[in-house]
Amino acid sequence: MNSQDINNLQNAFQYNVNLGSSPNAVSTSPTQSFMNTLPRRLSLSKQQKVLKPFSTGDIKILLLENVNQTAIANFKEQGYQVDFHKGSLPEDELIEKIKDVHAIGIRSKTKLTEKVLKHAKNLVVIGCFCIGTNQVDLEYAAKRGIAVFNSPFSNSRSVAELVIAEIISLARQVGDRSIELHTGTWNKVSNRCWEVRGKTLGIIGYGHIGSQLSVLAEAMGLHVIYYDIVTIMALGTAKQVPTLDELLSRSDFVSLHVPETPETKNMISAPQFASMKDGAYLINASRGTVVDIPSLIMAMKAKKIAGAALDVYPSEPGKNGAGLFADSLNSWTSDLVSLPNVILTPHIGGSTEEAQSAIGVEVSHALSKYINEGASVGAVNFPEVSLKALDYDQENTVRVLYIHKNVPGVLKTVNNILSDHNIEKQYSDSRGDIAYLMADISSVNQSDIKDIYEQLNNTEAKISIRLLY
Ligand SMILES: NC(=O)c1ccc[n+]([C@@H]2O[C@H](COP(=O)([O-])OP(=O)(O)OC[C@H]3O[C@@H](n4cnc5c(N)ncnc54)[C@H](O)[C@@H]3O)[C@@H](O)[C@H]2O)c1
């Protein structure tokens, strides 16, 4: 392959990207700068070939919401262009920015809706640098061949520790005493202040966070019961209860650890507060939609509920700043902030140095591996497929990444195209309507690669293609 050929090929791919029937078709080929590095790399015998099929400097990553420095360092090490922003962006700016990036990293505030993603012509992958993925239209992303990754448990411990702190703080009215003293009032009281030992903690959602919380709470002498839609092994002496109502009627403290789903919307509303014990406490560090706040306010005013700790809200500001948590954001805000024994935190459950740094490493590695090698293991909306990275000495091998509609007959069509060549390895899987095929094809020259690309690009089921070599 000479340099002119490479450039021609790249132009051909570019043509396809720009003018192909699917604007989502992504294909990449090595630039001259990358090819120039090959002879030096090839001298490293049996070293793993890092599949950077293009000048990595071409890859653009948009990082929002103060994603951790560990991620920025990792992306820069890959050679990618990083556009970093401390806050989230208003929708119109987001739409402008997302148009030409290959990857985006967000946390919980950036809404990647169908409307926004429609503008993302080059987007290959989304990284949620957090646990929750409800801010992304996962199904639409998958339909567009965009893989989404998150960090499933790197901040779970941080959330569980915050909840432990809140259980004791609510039981002892620590928040109120602190506010009073900050404003000069000495109020030494024990009325309705309790030890937590021997009380019952009811955990709703016994997943990564709920089960961590369970272990920590038992160590403080709390009895733990939990409710979950699936049967989950109890840790320690915790006990699963069959209904939400049973959990609510037996618990002194109720803590929510469910994802945002249609089923969990307003899961705790007026009837559920009515089912709770008199003087019970509610903690929500899951998602703001899970608790109906006006009902909470009513239950607290009626003294049914003795205190609440909230870390999450139906609407949250997109950036830090004074005056943002106001009635203009959520109409009930001034009512809520005037209640006694209510601890309000600005969605900081997972915000510790340990968690953020670990998430930065984990998600940036997943994104780099997907961009460089096509490996989708850990994706939350996508078939999970992986092949081991190619070695440097596997010359003239192309890796085909073919994302397609999960309809009958596609593999036959694709293998007809590939069967003219030597298929070294192939792995394919599907998830719902989407399927993903990875194949390493050896002994191919430039014209073979071009031919493979063009034939695959013309298949009816194609969603997107990338060729890595
Ligand atoms: N405040 C924060 O900073 C913060 C940090 C991390 C996670 N979160 C939130 O906490 C949620 C839980 O995190 P996790 O890591 O424990 O998730 P997880 O997926 O490990 O566990 C969630 C559990 O909830 C259960 N569940 C789902 N729907 C339910 C329902 N309708 N009723 C009862 N149980 C139900 C699931 O079966 C699962 O066991 C996340 O989805 C995220 O929204 C918040």
Ligand SMILES: O=C(O)CC[C@@H](O)C(=O)O
């Ligand atoms: O860091 C964030 O913005 C979100 C934290 C948390 O809600 C999560 O889903 O992990």
